Amino acid sequence: MNRKWMALAIVLTCCLTACSKNETKPSATPAPTTSASTGTTTAKADAQTVFKANCVSCHGANLEGLVGPNLQKVGGKLSKEQLTAIITNGRGAMPAFKGKLSEDEINSLSIWLAEKK
Numbered sequence: 001m002n003r004k005w006m007a008l009a010i011v012l013t014c015c016l017t018a019c020s021k022n023e024t025k026p027s028a029t030p031a032p033t034t035s036a037s038t039g040t041t042t043a044k045a046d047a048q049t050v051f052k053a054n055c056v057s058c059h060g061a062n063l064e065g066l067v068g069p070n071l072q073k074v075g076g077k078l079s080k081e082q083l084t085a086i087i088t089n090g091r092g093a094m095p096a097f098k099g100k101l102s103e104d105e106i107n108s109l110s111i112w113l114a115e116k117k
Contacts, residue, residue, distance in 0.1 A: 047112030050105045054097065063116065068094060076117040083110035 058068035089095035
């Protein structure tokens with residue numbers, strides 16, 4: 001019985017370590033600017049950069065979910081404000097990113113994720 005608990009503890013520790021092990025800090029996100037030809041903002045591109053640098057290890061490159069949940073349609077379930085709170089403070093096994101990401105990066109990321117419906 002003790003071996004099962006020990007194995008479970010080791011697996012959970014590895015999973016949590018994999019999700020939170022990101023020692024590089026991305027640079028601050030510049031203010032969003034609109035592209036005249038496409039109408040898209042650089043905030044989306046920056047949100048994707050922040051996601052790739054901090055979230056892919058748990059949520060997958062295509063938002064499919066690995067250790068963390070699938071985020072492909074997260075905007076249909078959670079508002080931008082809810083996403084901001086989760087990214088900032090963490091939830092469940094997800095670590096808090098307050099102090100690791102700037103407010104602009106968190107805001108950009110939550111807007112980008114809220115559009116996923």
